[in-house]
Structures are given as structure tokens and as C-alpha cells.
Amino acid sequence: MRRFATLLLLIVFLALVWSYPITVVDDAGRTVTIVQKPERVICAAxxxxxxxxxxxxEDxxxxxxxxxxxxxxxxGDLFPINLEKIVSLNPDLIFTFGGFQLPEVVKLEQHGLTTVVLNANSVQQILNDLVLVGIxxxxxxKAKKLANQLQEHYLNIAKKAYNIPLDKRVKVAYLMDIPGxxxxxxxxxxxxxYLNDLIVxxxxxxxxxxxxxxxxxLPISLEYIVSQDPDVLIVASYVPNSEEQIKEKVSNHPILKSLKAVRNKRIYVYDNYLLSLPVPQLVEYIEKFYNDFYGGK
Known part of the structure; x- marks a missing residue:
């Protein structure tokens, strides 16, 4: 929250003295100078x-x-990145993800390419990154306005969730895939x-x-999931229109079928493509999760 407030103060300052070059700190803790307003951007994630x-x-x-x-x-691929192709496109700026892409950032810098790392691990960091990209x-x-709207929206849901007694909150298990x-x-x-943040x-x-x-x-054992006996399962889908097939597969799984969530038919399937991305569009899933957990009450 403090970093978000700092970014908003920075916006007010920049609005008064807006000009390039500007210097920012990205999610890898790197100080990056943007020499001019980017017109040619490569999104490497x-x-x-x-x-x-x-x-x-988008333009x-x-x-x-x-x-x-x-x-x-x-x-080409996320890793290793195709340096020759990227250099040939003469970009003003490259946005990358963190994690396994971090070693690629060094290579990009060695070729004189301005690179910014976005690697949010919470909802608030997603909003911070939205403001950062806007700057x-x-x-x-515009970024400040959109971030404030998202924050107001999710806080309205979070306030309702906060009032639910701890012993009444649903236990949730997220499955990135259905094991064989x-x-x-x-x-x-x-x-x-960030997904844990959304659930909470x-x-x-x-x-x-x-x-x-x-x-x-991280990976967890199926035995641990059974020992916790979650009320709700959130399952990632990799194929469009496969919700019913996924539910059936979970319901027939030799271990998972014993779960309370399966017996009570509380299996909720979400598109993995968006679930796998810490992005502003995902913040809206807080309301979807809340409605699945508590029926929108």
C-alpha cells in the first residue's frame, strides 16, 4: 500500500514537470531510465x-x-528469447516477466535494449505495476484512474469477505492441473x-x-489435499469449453473423488491462461471467487 501511495505522489509530480527521460524502479529492483516516450514496444511475456x-x-x-x-x-519462446529477432525490430522498450526470464534481461541490456521487469506477486503489486506502466x-x-477503480472494486468485495467469521470461511484448494x-x-x-491473495x-x-x-x-501431495478436505476446488482449464469434462475427471479421480468439494459439487473451473497471469484483468476474479465461495451473499 505504501508503494502504491508513493507511485501516486510520483504521478502528481510528473504531471507538473512531465518530460523524458524518466527513471523508474521495476519489479526486479532495477533502476531503469526511459529516454523517450515508447512508441515501439515488445512484450516478451x-x-x-x-x-x-x-x-x-495496443497500438x-x-x-x-x-x-x-x-x-x-x-x-519466439519466453525462454530463451530470440535476441537476433528482437534486435532486428529496433524496439524502444521491452517488457519482460521475472523468474526464469531474469537471466534474459542481462542479455537484452548487453545489446543496449531498454528493459522493464513486471513480476507482481499480489493484487496490490498488480495495481502498482499498472501505475508503473502508465508512467x-x-x-x-489514466493509469491512476484505472488502478483506483480496480482498488475500489476489490475492496468492496474484500470488506464483505472480512466480515465472515474465520470458522465460517470456506477452505479452498487450487489445482493447476488434474493429476493422472x-x-x-x-x-x-x-x-x-497473487492467486493466494485473490483467494484470501x-x-x-x-x-x-x-x-x-x-x-x-509449489507442488503439494494429494494426501495433503485429502487431509485438509477443502470445501471448494478451483481447477485450471487449458481447453476451451472443457468445464464439464474437467468436473467429471475430478469426480472420478481415485483420490480426489472423496473430497467434500467433490461430493457437494463445488468444483469451479477457470481459464488457466488468465489465472496464470498477474494482470489487471485478473483482479475482477476476486468477485467471481467470492460469488463461488458464498453465492454472492
Whole structure:
């Protein structure tokens, strides 16, 4: 929250003395100088594309990776990045994700390419990044307005969720995939992940909240899930219109079928593409989660 307030103060200051170059600190803690207003932007991760789309700056995107659903020239995989292709496009700015992409940032800098890392691990950090991108792209007031609207929206839901007694909150398990019959683990979200933040703000009690891993994601055993017996399952979908098939697969799983969530038919399927991205569009899922957890009450 303090960083968000600091960013808003920075916006007010920049509105009075707006000019490039500007210097910002990205999510990798790097100090980055933006020499001029970016007109040619490469989004080297799908999550970064979503920020520009949310700000209505799609026309600034000249290229994306093969994993993106935005129509633009392709630069290849997320890792390793295609340096030759990127250099040939002569971008003003490159947005990347953190984690496994961080080593690629060094390579980009060695080629004189201005690069900003966006790697939010909470809802508030997503809003911070929205404001940061707005500052970088020269639309700070628009970014501030959108961030404030999102914050007001999710806080309205969070306030309702806060009033639910702790012993009445639903226990939630997030399944990144449905394990096969011989697999004993499944990836989920834990402490330090933006998805855990969404679940908590929606009034859920994440069964993996005590654990963490890279960016807050980690594998947990099926035995642990059974021991916690969650009230609700959130399951990621990788294929459009596969909700019923996924529910059936979970219901017939030799281990998962014993769960309270399965017996009570409280399996909720969400598009994994958006679930996997810490972006402004995902903040709206807090309300969807709340409605699934408590029927919109």
C-alpha cells in the first residue's frame, strides 16, 4: 500500500514537470531510465501484454511471444528469447516477466535494449505495476484512474469477505492441473502468490497458504489435499469449453473423488491462461471467487 501511495505522489509530480527521460524502479529492483516516450514496444511475456491492453495502448505493441493471444509479430519462446529477432525490430522498450526470464534481461541490456521487469506477486503489486506502466508509457493519469477503480472494486468485495467469521470461511484448494491416477502431487498456489491473495481477499482459506515456492507456487501431495478436505476446488482449464469434462475427471479421480468439494459439487473451473497471469484483468476474479465461495451473499 505504501508503494502504491508513493507511485501516486510520483504521478502528481510528473504531471507538473512531465518530460523524458524518466527513471523508474521495476519489479526486479532495477533502476531503469526511459529516454523517450515508447512508441515501439515488445512484450516478451503474455502478462506484460495485458497491461498495455488494459491501458488501451495496443497500438504500441510491435511484437509478442508465441505464447501470447495478442495478434502481433512473433519473437519466439519466453525462454530463451530470440535476441537476433528482437534486435532486428529496433524496439524502444521491452517488457519482460521475472523468474526464469531474469537471466534474459542481462542479455537484452548487453545489446543496449531498454528493459522493464513486471513480476507482481499480489493484487496490490498488480495495481502498482499498472501505475508503473502508465508512467513509463506517458499516461500516468489514466493509469491512476484505472488502478483506483480496480482498488475500489476489490475492496468492496474484500470488506464483505472480512466480515465472515474465520470458522465460517470456506477452505479452498487450487489445482493447476488434474493429476493422472499414478501422480501423487499437483501444483498449487501458496504464500507469496497473487492467486493466494485473490483467494484470501474473496474470503477463502487457501489450504496451501502456509507453504511457498517460486513466486509462491509449489507442488503439494494429494494426501495433503485429502487431509485438509477443502470445501471448494478451483481447477485450471487449458481447453476451451472443457468445464464439464474437467468436473467429471475430478469426480472420478481415485483420490480426489472423496473430497467434500467433490461430493457437494463445488468444483469451479477457470481459464488457466488468465489465472496464470498477474494482470489487471485478473483482479475482477476476486468477485467471481467470492460469488463461488458464498453465492454472492
Amino acid at each position: 503474455p502478462s506484460t501484454t495485458k497491461f498495455l491492453q488494459y491501458l488501451g495502448l 504500441k505493441i510491435i511484437a509478442v511471444t508465441n505464447w501470447d493471444d495478442f495478434e502481433a509479430e512473433r519473437i 513509463i508509457m506517458g499516461v500516468p493519469e 491416477p499414478d501422480v501423487r502431487e499437483v501444483w498449487t498456489c501458496g504464500q507469496g502468490s 481477499l474473496a474470503g477463502g482459506a487457501n489450504i496451501a497458504a502456509l507453504f511457498t515456492g517460486p513466486n509462491g507456487f
